[in-house]
Amino acid sequence: xxxxxxxxxxxxxxxxxxxxxxxxxxxxxxxxxxxxxxxxxxxxxxxxxxxxxxxxxxxxxxxxxxxxxxxxxxxxxxxxxxxxxxxxxxxxxxxxxxxxxxxxxxxxxxxxxxxxxxxxxxxxxxxxxxxxxxxxxxxxxxxxxxxxxxxxxxxxxxxxxxxxxxxxxxxxxxxxxxxxxxxxxxxxxxxxxxxxxxxxxxxxxxxxxxxxxxxxxxxxxxxxxxxxxxxxxxxxxxxxxxxxxxxxxxxxxxxxxxxxxxxxxxxxxxxxxxxxxxxxxxxxxxxxxxxxxxxxxxxxxxxxxxxxxxxxxxxxxxxxxxxxxxxxxx
Amino acid sequence: xxxxxxxxxxxxxxxxxxxxxxxxxxxxxxxxxxxxxxxxxxxxxxxxxxxxxxxxxxxxxxxxxxxxxxxxxxxxxxxxxxxxxxxxxxxxxxxxxxxxxxxxxxxxxxxxxxxxxxxxxxxxxxxxxxxxxxxxxxxxxx
Numbered sequence: 049x050x051x052x053x054x055x056x057x058x059x060x061x062x063x064x065x066x067x068x069x070x071x072x073x074x075x076x077x078x079x080x081x082x083x084x085x086x087x088x089x090x091x092x093x094x095x096x097x098x099x100x101x102x103x104x105x106x107x108x109x110x111x112x113x114x115x116x117x118x119x120x121x122x123x124x125x126x127x128x129x130x131x132x133x134x135x136x137x138x139x140x141x142x143x144x145x146x147x148x149x150x151x152x153x154x155x156x157x158x159x160x161x162x163x164x165x166x167x168x169x170x171x172x173x174x175x176x177x178x179x180x181x182x183x184x185x186x187x188x189x190x191x192x193x194x195x196x197x198x199x200x201x202x203x204x205x206x207x208x209x210x211x212x213x214x215x216x217x218x219x220x221x222x223x224x225x226x227x228x229x230x231x232x233x234x235x236x237x238x239x240x241x242x243x244x245x246x247x248x249x250x251x252x253x254x255x256x257x258x259x260x261x262x263x264x265x266x267x268x269x270x271x272x273x274x275x276x277x278x279x280x281x282x283x284x285x286x287x288x289x290x291x292x293x294x295x296x297x298x299x300x301x302x303x304x305x306x307x308x309x310x311x312x313x314x315x316x317x318x319x320x321x322x323x324x325x326x327x328x329x330x331x332x333x334x335x336x337x338x339x340x341x342x343x344x345x346x347x348x349x350x351x352x353x354x355x356x357x358x359x360x361x362x363x364x365x366x367x368x369x370x371x372x373x374x375x376x377x378x
Numbered sequence: 379x380x381x382x383x384x385x386x387x388x389x390x391x392x393x394x395x396x397x398x399x400x401x402x403x404x405x406x407x408x409x410x411x412x413x414x415x416x417x418x419x420x421x422x423x424x425x426x427x428x429x430x431x432x433x434x435x436x437x438x439x440x441x442x443x444x445x446x447x448x449x450x451x452x453x454x455x456x457x458x459x460x461x462x463x464x465x466x467x468x469x470x471x472x473x474x475x476x477x478x479x480x481x482x483x484x485x486x487x488x489x490x491x492x493x494x495x496x497x498x499x500x501x502x503x504x505x506x507x508x509x510x511x512x513x514x515x516x517x518x519x520x
Contacts, residue, residue, distance in 0.1 A: 134456045134459075134475065134485070134487075135456065136458075207486070209447070209486070209489055211484060211487075212456075212484070213483055213484060214457055214480065214483045214484070215457070217458070218458055360482050360483045360484075361483050361484060364481055365484050367481075368448065368481055371448060372447065372448065375448075375509070
């Protein structure tokens with residue numbers, strides 16, 4: 049059992065979401081940085097898709113009611129009873145210890161996983177909180193001070209001294225480069241109405257966009273020099289998935305994120321590669337991004353690199369835990 | 379751990395009897411300030427054991443060597459915080475993380491086993507170390 053001591057708004061319980069119900073209008077939800085969620089879960093010996101806490105407003109504090117294995121990944125500077133934890137780290141907390149997360153300059157969202165996962169009732173196969181639908185997580189709402197969360201049954205023994213993952217920004221640096229000035233490079237493919245933008249389409253790719261303050265788990269509104277259709281087009285509504293970049297009449301694009309609507313009608317200029325969505329999920333309001341035209345081949349290569357990294361963390365952390373147990377036993 | 383008082387004759391007698399019962403010829407015990415050697419006569423039960431006590435000076439510093447918990451690539455800093463941690467000598471607390479061993483995409487902490495003064499780093503960043511290889515030296519101040 050854990051107890052929320054202090055939290056800002058919009059911190060929710062999330063897992064990998066509930067895809068498969070968009071046809072009946074149910075938003076998929078799920079972690080904005082699914083990679084960080086998976087690694088946090090693997091570090092505590094869970095299945096990669098178990099439910100964890102997504103923290104996007106800080107400071108966030110929780111207290112452990114009993115000895116608990118936990119991991120913090122993504123953004124956020126974590127301390128346990130005032131002692132700093134390395135980034136992307138698993139550790140065991142004793143009963144009564146307090147975990148505090150403060151914002152980190154580089155990343156917007158932190159994930160806290162617990163051995164056994166957060167035990168809230170699944171809704172349509174997922175424990176993710178749907179704030180707009182008001183279901184999932186705890187009654188479909190964000191966490192509040194004094195909430196208590198039950199945890200599932202933790203698996204096996206883990207290294208007593210703690211253990212971490214090399215953060216993906218380091219481990220996969222060659223696959224996920226940034227511009228020298230720190231601008232996030234987000235790879236995307238041209239989408240259905242891309243060519244209708246004519247000469248303006250080039251401006252979509254050539255400029256850097258700022259993530260405006262009107263950005264949340266539903267989508268990011270970008271600000272920059274508008275891109276407009278030379279003539280208005282009449283469109284039918286179409287299905288939307290995270291990563292779809294739409295251009296409303298104002299000409300400033302919207303990138304759909306985890307809580308995206310299931311359908312929309314604005315012309316879509318591009319689709320962000322799924323492999324780059326975790327980085328977008330960590331991008332902070334006010335930061336800049338640049339869309340880079342990609343290919344299906346690159347998308348497949350990035351998917352493979354991510355899958356290899358996740359597999360390596362899964363296998364190596366288990367191997368290390370077994371080896372340490374053997375060493376300790378002799 | 380409370381230290382056993384080896385200046386007490388009863389302790390020595392008890393140990394000597396235990397050694398004899400176990401068929402062991404002798405034992406050497408090292409404490410922070412003294413070293414005790416007890417040798418028993420195997421064929422003469424009841425004979426007084428030979429006891430040597432070596433007093434080390436009480437102000438002397440003891441060196442604790444922190445070793446690698448597992449084979450891997452050593453680094454004193456977390457890969458995401460390139461800023462070097464303050465150079466030795468510096469005070470460290472028991473359980474404080476001094477460095478990391480990287481195994482694939484996984485990092486294991488190297489922790490101070492006892493509080494003291496971190497006086498030296500034995501291994502260089504980026505070197506492959508084996509289980510038990512010395513990484514850091516900590517001076518224990520009594």
